[in-house]
Amino acid sequence: MKHVFNEGGLLSQQVDGYTPRPQQLEMANTIQQTLADGNILIAEAGTGTGKTFAYLAPAILSGQKVFISTGTKNLQDQLYNRDLPTLRKALAVPFKAALLKGRSNYLCHYRLGMAQADPMQKHHYDTLHSLTVWLGRTKSGDLSESNLLEENSPIWSKVTSTIDNCLGQECPNFSDCFIAEARKQAQEADIVVINHHLLMSDMALKASGQGEVLPSADAYIIDEAHQLPDIASQFIGNRISSHQIQELCRDSIREIEQDAVDMGSVRDYAEKVESSLHSLRRSLGDSEQRTPWLNIVGKLGVKIKLSQLTECLDNLAEQLELAAERSKGLEQCYERCNSLIDTLAFFSQEQADDSMILWADIRSSGLILHATPYEVSDYFQQWMEEKPAAWVFTSATLTVAGKFKNFSNQLGISDAETVVWPSPFDYKTQSLLYMPSIPVEPNNEQYLSHIIDISKQIIEYSQGRTFLLFTSYRALNTVADALKEQSDYPLMVQGSATKSSLLDEFRDHGNAVLLGTNSFWEGVDVRGEALSCVLIDKIPFASPGDPVLQARIDVLRERGGNPFSSIQIPAAVIQLKQGIGRLIRDTKDYGVLVLCDPRFLSKPYGKVFLRSLPAMPITQEISDVKTFFADRA
Ligand code: SF4
Known part of the structure; x- marks a missing residue:
C-alpha cells in the first residue's frame, strides 16, 4: 500500500x-x-x-x-x-471490472416491441423510434447513456422490465437481453x-x-x-401500488391483442379492475399524504372498495388462467395477478402482522400501500x-x-x-463556526424573520458564495421570497431548475447564493471560493408526521426505550454532519458554518451535536465572521 x-x-x-x-x-x-x-x-x-x-x-x-x-x-x-x-x-x-445496475435501468427489447405495437403509446412514437435506433448502437442498454428519457418519463416503465413482467429464459429476445449480459459480465x-x-x-x-x-x-x-x-x-416488507395494478391490466390487454384475440373477456375484466382501482383511490379523499393504513382503512367506504378491487382481480385471474396457455406473456400476467391478490390480502386482514408497519402513500396520481418492518x-x-x-x-x-x-x-x-x-483538513484554521444568538425557538412564528436577518448579514460578509440549507420547503420559500426583494448576488432556489444545473450555475457565478432542502445536504461537491459559507436553519429532526418513524417511535416507547435519544437525535446528527460536509472540500478551502438553532446551546442534547462536529473555532459574534472573511479577501 x-x-x-x-x-x-x-x-x-x-x-x-x-x-x-x-x-x-x-x-x-x-x-x-x-x-x-x-x-x-x-x-x-x-x-x-x-x-x-x-x-x-x-x-x-x-x-x-x-x-x-x-x-x-x-x-x-x-x-x-x-x-x-x-x-x-x-x-x-x-x-x-463490471457495472451492474437494477433492471429498471436497462432497455428491454421485448417491452420496447410491445410499446411500439401499442396504439395507446402512439403519441410517444418519436421517442420509441429514437430508442429503437439507439438499441442498434448501444452495447450496455443502460438508458442513462442514451440521454433520450428523463427519469420521470412515462415511457420509462413501458420500455424496461420488472421482476414480475420479465419472461426470463423463455423470452424471444433472451439472447440479446441487456440484463442477462450485464449479469454475465458481473459473474465473470x-x-x-x-x-x-x-x-x-x-x-x-x-x-x-x-x-x-x-x-x-x-x-x-x-x-x-x-x-x-x-x-x-x-x-424489506411488502408493497403494492396502483401503478403495478394498472400495468398488469394494460399488459394483459396487449398480450391478448397479440396472442389471443378471441379472449375479449380478459379486456372486459381488466377494465373493471382499473375502474374499481379508481374508485378505491377516490374513496381515500383528495389530499396527498403518507399516513398509517389504520387511519384510512376505517374511512367510510374504503373497506368495501378494497374488497371490490380484490373481487375484480380474482375475476381477472380466472380469465387469465384460461388464457395462460396461449403465450408466456399471458402466463406471466396470470402469475402477476395472483401475486397482487396475495399482497392486497395482506392489507385486508382484520388482524395485521404486528412485526410490520402498514401505511399508505396517497398521491394525486395513485396509491402505494406499504408494509415496512419495525426493524x-x-x-x-x-x-x-x-x-x-x-x-x-x-x-x-x-x-x-x-x-x-x-x-x-x-x-x-x-x-x-x-x-x-478524521478529515485531514485543518478545520481550526480553515473554518469558523458562528452560532448566532436567536431569542426564540424554531417553533416560534418570529423565528424565520431572524433567519432572514442573519442570512442577509452573512451573505453580505461572504459576498454571496453561500449555501442556505433548510429543513422545510416552508422555511426555504419564506427566506427565498425575502432575499429576492433585495439581493446583490445571484439567487438559486431549489425547484427552479434541476439540481445539477443549479450547481453548475452556482459554480460559474462564483458569488451566488443557493437555497436548498434535503437533496442539497448530501453528495454536493463545490470546491474553492464559490462556496465559502453554509448556513443551516435548524436541527434537522425528521418530520414526526412520517408514519414509519412515528410507528418506530411508538413501539420503542412501549418497550420502555427513549426514542428521542435512540432514533431522532442520531438521525439528525448524521444529517447535520452531511450538511456541514459541504463546506470544506479541499486543503485550500476556507469557510464559515452558521448553525442557527438556539437549541444547540440551550438544550442538553445540543452537546451530542456539537461533539459530533470537527473541532472548529466557535463564536457568537457576527464581527468575527466579518473579520474571518476580511482576513481572506
Ligand atoms: S429477458 Fe426479460 S428483460 Fe430481457 S428482453 Fe426479455 S423480457 Fe426484457
Missing part, C-alpha cells in the same frame, strides 16, 4: 495533483487486512481522506471478487468510468460496481425465498454506508451470515458523538472492527 499511496508512489506518478495523506494509507492498509482475514470493518473516513482510492486499491490488488456498492447511480457511474480507469493505469495490474468480473438499491433488492429477494440477484463474492465494500439502513427498510436488523444480519465474505462499511458520517452504536445496531452488526479516520 505504501508503494501505491506514498510520496513518489504509483498514484503520485499517475494522478495530477495527488497529495499523499497518512489517513488514506492507514485506511487502505486496514481494508487490505480486512479483505485478507474475511472480517467486518466499519470505518468513518472524514471528508478529504480519499476513501474511494483507499478501498479500490486493496480491492483490486487482493485478487478477490469484490462488490463495491455506492449510494447513487451517478456515483456508481463516476466510480466505474473515472476512478477505476485511473487505478487501472496507476496500478498496472490486470483485472476485470473481479470488481463489480453496484448500488445500494440493487444490493438491498438482493437481500429482499433472499428474505422472500425468491432467490437472489447477485452472484456470490469474496468481499463487499459499502460506500456511503450511512444510507443503508433506510434503503434496507424500503426493500431491519434481523433481516440484514441473516443475509450477511448467508454470504460468508469480508465486509467493509464506510462513509464520512457514521458516528454519533464518536460512537458507531447507532449504525451497527440498525443493521444488527455485532462483531465488527471500528475505526475513525
